[in-house]
Amino acid sequence: MSDLNVRVQRDRPVCPYCKAAVEGGDVWLCPACFAQHHAECHHEHVACATCGHGRPAAAAAATASPPAEHAGLLAAVDDPTSNAVTTIGLLLISGVFALVLGAMLLAVVTLARGG
Numbered sequence: 001m002s003d004l005n006v007r008v009q010r011d012r013p014v015c016p017y018c019k020a021a022v023e024g025g026d027v028w029l030c031p032a033c034f035a036q037h038h039a040e041c042h043h044e045h046v047a048c049a050t051c052g053h054g055r056p057a058a059a060a061a062a063t064a065s066p067p068a069e070h071a072g073l074l075a076a077v078d079d080p081t082s083n084a085v086t087t088i089g090l091l092l093i094s095g096v097f098a099l100v101l102g103a104m105l106l107a108v109v110t111l112a113r114g115g
């Protein structure tokens with residue numbers, strides 16, 4: 001099994017990007033892992049499809065930064081909202097509490113006067 005694989009790989013190098021055999025034509029050899037790509041595939045993928053060698057730093061940063069930025073924005077938007085909701089809830093609770101307390105006091109006073 002491994003013999004066959006080795007022989008196939010040696011005789012017919014397979015482009016890791018399109019999985020097709022690399023035979024003749026323009027070939028791009030990865031300097032890091034020596035994977036052979038079709039020149040077209042390398043032009044399309046830019047980086048090595050096997051080890052990622054040659055990936056432009058700008059592209060890597062572009063793919064990495066937007067989610068973090070979004071998360072930061074979401075967190076910044078989320079926090080004040082939840083704080084406001086908590087404040088409103090506390091105000092409502094204290095307001096209801098004051099109302100109930102006032103009603104109870106009024107009832108007590110009324111009962112005392114009546115009795």
Ligand SMILES: [Zn+2]
Pocket residue numbers: 015016017018019020037038041
């Ligand atoms: Zn290819």
Ligand SMILES: [Zn+2]
Pocket residue numbers: 030031032033034035048049050051052053
């Ligand atoms: Zn490579």
